[in-house]
Amino acid sequence: MEESEQSSNLENSILQDAEIELLDFEMKQIFDNYHVEYPSDDEIKATIKVIRNSIPVNEKKTDVICKKSFSLLKNSLREFNHISSVFWISNISFFIFGLIMIFLGRFNPYLTVMFLSPIPFVLGLIEVFKSRDRGIAELEMTLKHSYQQIVLSRMVVVGCYNLVLNVSITVILSLFMKEVWIWKLIFYWSTPFTVVSVMTLIIESRIRNSYTTASVSIGIWLTFTSCLILFEQTIEWFENIDVVYFIILNFLAITILINLVIRKGGHFAFSSRTFIEKVWR
Amino acid sequence: MDTLHLVVEHLSKKFGDNTVLDDINIEFTEGVYGILGANGSGKSTLMRILVTVLKPTSGKVILDGENIKKLDEEYRNLIGYLPQEIALYKSFTAERFLMYIASLKGLNKNEAKNKVSELLELVGLTEYRKKKVGTFSGGMKQRVGIAQALLNDPKVLIVDEPTAGLDPKERIRFRNLLSAISSNRIVLLSTHIVSDIDFIAKEIVILKQGKLIKKDAPDNLLGQLNEKVWTVLISEGELQQYQNKFKVGNIIRRENGIELRIISDTKPIETAQATIPNLEDLYLYYFDKETIL
Numbered sequence: 006m007e008e009s010e011q012s013s014n015l016e017n018s019i020l021q022d023a024e025i026e027l028l029d030f031e032m033k034q035i036f037d038n039y040h041v042e043y044p045s046d047d048e049i050k051a052t053i054k055v056i057r058n059s060i061p062v063n064e065k066k067t068d069v070i071c072k073k074s075f076s077l078l079k080n081s082l083r084e085f086n087h088i089s090s091v092f093w094i095s096n097i098s099f100f101i102f103g104l105i106m107i108f109l110g111r112f113n114p115y116l117t118v119m120f121l122s123p124i125p126f127v128l129g130l131i132e133v134f135k136s137r138d139r140g141i142a143e144l145e146m147t148l149k150h151s152y153q154q155i156v157l158s159r160m161v162v163v164g165c166y167n168l169v170l171n172v173s174i175t176v177i178l179s180l181f182m183k184e185v186w187i188w189k190l191i192f193y194w195s196t197p198f199t200v201v202s203v204m205t206l207i208i209e210s211r212i213r214n215s216y217t218t219a220s221v222s223i224g225i226w227l228t229f230t231s232c233l234i235l236f237e238q239t240i241e242w243f244e245n246i247d248v249v250y251f252i253i254l255n256f257l258a259i260t261i262l263i264n265l266v267i268r269k270g271g272h273f274a275f276s277s278r279t280f281i282e283k284v285w286r
Numbered sequence: 287m288d289t290l291h292l293v294v295e296h297l298s299k300k301f302g303d304n305t306v307l308d309d310i311n312i313e314f315t316e317g318v319y320g321i322l323g324a325n326g327s328g329k330s331t332l333m334r335i336l337v338t339v340l341k342p343t344s345g346k347v348i349l350d351g352e353n354i355k356k357l358d359e360e361y362r363n364l365i366g367y368l369p370q371e372i373a374l375y376k377s378f379t380a381e382r383f384l385m386y387i388a389s390l391k392g393l394n395k396n397e398a399k400n401k402v403s404e405l406l407e408l409v410g411l412t413e414y415r416k417k418k419v420g421t422f423s424g425g426m427k428q429r430v431g432i433a434q435a436l437l438n439d440p441k442v443l444i445v446d447e448p449t450a451g452l453d454p455k456e457r458i459r460f461r462n463l464l465s466a467i468s469s470n471r472i473v474l475l476s477t478h479i480v481s482d483i484d485f486i487a488k489e490i491v492i493l494k495q496g497k498l499i500k501k502d503a504p505d506n507l508l509g510q511l512n513e514k515v516w517t518v519l520i521s522e523g524e525l526q527q528y529q530n531k532f533k534v535g536n537i538i539r540r541e542n543g544i545e546l547r548i549i550s551d552t553k554p555i556e557t558a559q560a561t562i563p564n565l566e567d568l569y570l571y572y573f574d575k576e577t578i579l
Contacts, residue, residue, distance in 0.1 A: 083389050089377070140373030147337040147367040149359055149392040149438070 080150060080158035081165075088132050088162060096125040100170050104177060114178055114185055115193045116240070120230045122171050122194035123201035127222045129163030130205060134215040160266055164202070171198060192251040199258035201226055206265050289315050290350065290441055292336075292472055297345035299331050299496075306331045308496045310345070318468045320483030320504075321476040323493035324573045329476040330370055332493070333446045336474065337367040349442070363392060366440030370447045372431035376420030380411055380430050383419055384437065391438040398437070405433040409463065425456035432460070436467060443473045449482050461486060480565040490565075492572055499572060504565065511563035511571060516548045518558045528554075535570050 044052075064072075103121045106112040133156060136142045146152045171194045179187045205222040212218050233239050292314040299307040307328045323329045334340040336347060338354065338361065347354045354361040374383055381402060388398035406412045409429035414422070419430055428448060435443060445464070449457045457479075464473065465486040475483060483490060483504075490507055492499040500507060515535075520528060521543050528534060528546055532554055535547035547561070548554050549571050 083386075087386055135375075139375065140371065141375065143334075143339055143369045144367065144372070144387075144434070145390065146339045147362060147365060148387070148390040149363045150390045151359070151362075155390065 076154070077158060077161060080154055081161045084155070084158045085162050088159070089135075092125075092129060092132050092163075093166070096128065096166070096170060099124055100174055104174065107178070108181070113240075114182060115190060115244075116230070116234055118171070118174055118178070118190060119193040119197050120226075120234075121174070122198045123167070123205075123226060124223070125167040125170055126163055126198065126202045127205050127219050127226070129159075129167065130209055131215045131219055133159040133163055134209070137213075138215055157266065164266075167198065171195075188248075192248060192255075196251050196255050196258070197226070199255055199262055203258050203261045203265065206262070290472055291315060291348075292442060293348040294332075294336075295346050295348060297332070297335065297347065298343050299328075299335060299340065300343045306496050307335075307342075310493075310496075310498050312491060312498060312501055314472045314474065316470060316472055317488035318464070318473040318475060318483075318486050320487035320490045321474060321493060322478065322480065322483065322490055322569065323476075324478055326495075327478075327493040328496040329478075329493055330446055331496075333367075333444055333474065333476050336442075337365055337444050338362060363438060364441045366435035366438060366443045368428075368431045368435045368445040368448055370450065372427055374419040374422075374427060374430060376418065378419055379416050380406065380419055380422070380433075381415040383430065384434055387434040388437045393437065401437055401439075402433075405436055408436075408467075409433045410459075424451050425453065425459075428452060428456070428460060429463075432463065441471050443467070443471055444476075445474070446476045447478070448475065449477065449479055457482070478569075480569045484565055490568075494572060507568055508563045508565070511549075511567055513560050514549060514551055514571065515561050515563040515567045516550060516554055516558040517561050518546045518548055518555060519543045520546060533570055535567055 099121055103112075103117050107114045107117050131138070136145050136152075136155070142152060145155055175187065175190050175194065178185045178190060201222065204225070205218060208221055209215065209218040212221070233243055294310055294312045294314075297307055297310040298305065310328075310332065321329050321332065331340065335342050349357060349361060349364070375386075378386065384402040384405065385398055388402060389395075393401060403412075406415050409432060411426065411429055411433070414426065419427065422430065432445070432448070435445065448464075449460055452460060461482060464475065467473075468486070475487070477483060487504055489501060489503055491501045492507075518528070519540065519542065525537070525544055525546075528548070532546075533549040535549060536545075537547075538545040547567070548558065549567050553560075
């Protein structure tokens with residue numbers, strides 16, 4: 006019984022092989038006789054020309070970065086023209102007042118510069134988020150340049166203005182106060198500038214109201230500097246902190262700042278969107 | 287020239303557990319569409335999704351075969367939006383505000399200057415171009431709002447309750463302006479004020495509690511109300527009784543009594559006369575619990 010079954014299976018297998026061979030042969034004959042008209046060179050060129058428009062161009066990473074940087078610069082220049090004069094004037098006034106206090110009031114130049122250094126960025130957040138706080142964000146979200154781009158370019162303007170003021174005061178002090186050590190001065194403004202900026206952005210992402218954020222940030226900063234300045238011991242302790250700690254703190258703050266502003270730039274726009282959604286509920 | 291197609295497919299939006307839009311499917315082509323609904327019907331949410339301010343919970347919006355999410359900047363470059371409550375930078379002059387928005391819409395300086403002048407003329411604000419928008423009346427602010435929406439010559443113009451808070455004269459002016467600029471583009475006008483869309487809407491979309499109830503030409507929608515709108519002459523004493531029993535539209539005092547306009551599927555009383563329905567009746571038919579403005 007088993008023997009006859011095995012022989013039947015063998016026969017079937019041979020038959021299937023023969024059928025496949027026959028099919029192969031027939032297919033070969035069909036394809037051999039099938040004539041495909043080869044297109045002319047002009048037709049090939051015309052087809053390539055049409056298709057080329059639909060093929061996405063792979064841009065180089067450097068080109069993309071250049072393009073984005075140029076766009077950011079262009080947007081920042083536009084925002085520069087639309088930032089309130091109150092912001093420009095008030096901040097420059099603080100710095101001029103600081104210089105007067107240093108030169109005439111014999112204030113400690115390092116501590117004065119340290120106190121003033123983060124103020125423009127903190128106050129600048131009112132300008133950065135003015136469209137959200139004044140109800141224009143809904144409109145700005147629908148424009149060609151995204152809300153994220155607008156917020157980022159305003160941050161760049163505010164940050165750059167803060168840097169310009171800090172650098173300017175450093176240059177003025179180093180020119181007119183020979184006893185001032187320029188590197189110490191740079192560390193004294195760069196560290197609070199970066200650290201307080203990070204702190205302010207983190208507070209802003211939670212509170213979502215630039216006026217409150219600015220008030221809270223300045224409050225914290227004022228408390229910290231007051232505690233520092235009021236006692237001789239704390240000033241002495243602060244002045245003796247190793248420069249390495251300033252470098253580490255600066256490095257950490259800059260890393261977080263870049264991450265917050267550039268990589269998570271959308272987070273602020275997104276938090277505005279979430280804020281708006283909550284308002285509309 | 288190809289016809290524009292803006293398609294809303296299975297669109298839903300939830301805020302927490304609250305469903306604001308529920309599986310909306312609509313197709314828009316060139317022309318004015320009046321989106322009619324009571325407060326809280328989901329009109330503004332639909333508008334905000336169409337202008338990319340809000341993301342839908344599910345479903346998509348397609349413009350000429352492409353998802354607007356994919357089109358991103360390209361889509362935003364094609365739209366103009368006038369939010370329900372237009373906020374402006376109060377310290378800016380009308381001209382400066384429009385120039386600023388033009389730059390955010392990607393127009394170059396010369397292009398923007400020409401367009402701003404042209405639009406200030408269109409909305410009748412040329413002589414106020416140097417005035418701060420903070421000093422403008424509600425109607426003037428709305429005109430600045432419509433001017434900014436038109437800066438990029440949008441293919442899709444979305445205006446959300448544009449006449450809320452305007453006096454009748456400003457409302458008529460705004461409606462005529464909208465009608466004048468509506469050729470070759472899709473205009474979506476959301477409102478709960480029926481007179482806003484009278485005569486200018488190609489189709490009316492009726493939303494109720496987040497659901498699409500009807501989408502049709504005004505004549506067709508009104509045709510469905512034939513033999514459903516009645517006038518009845520009653521005495522003063524019967525007024526309360528009729529108001530409790532029927533959906534009552536206009537109440538007009540006549541010498542011989544009070545004439546009521548009643549919306550009812552059946553003849554309310556033997557003496558009732560069928561009358562020609564209008565858009566207010568249509569609104570009342572679908573939104574009887576709401577106030578007509």
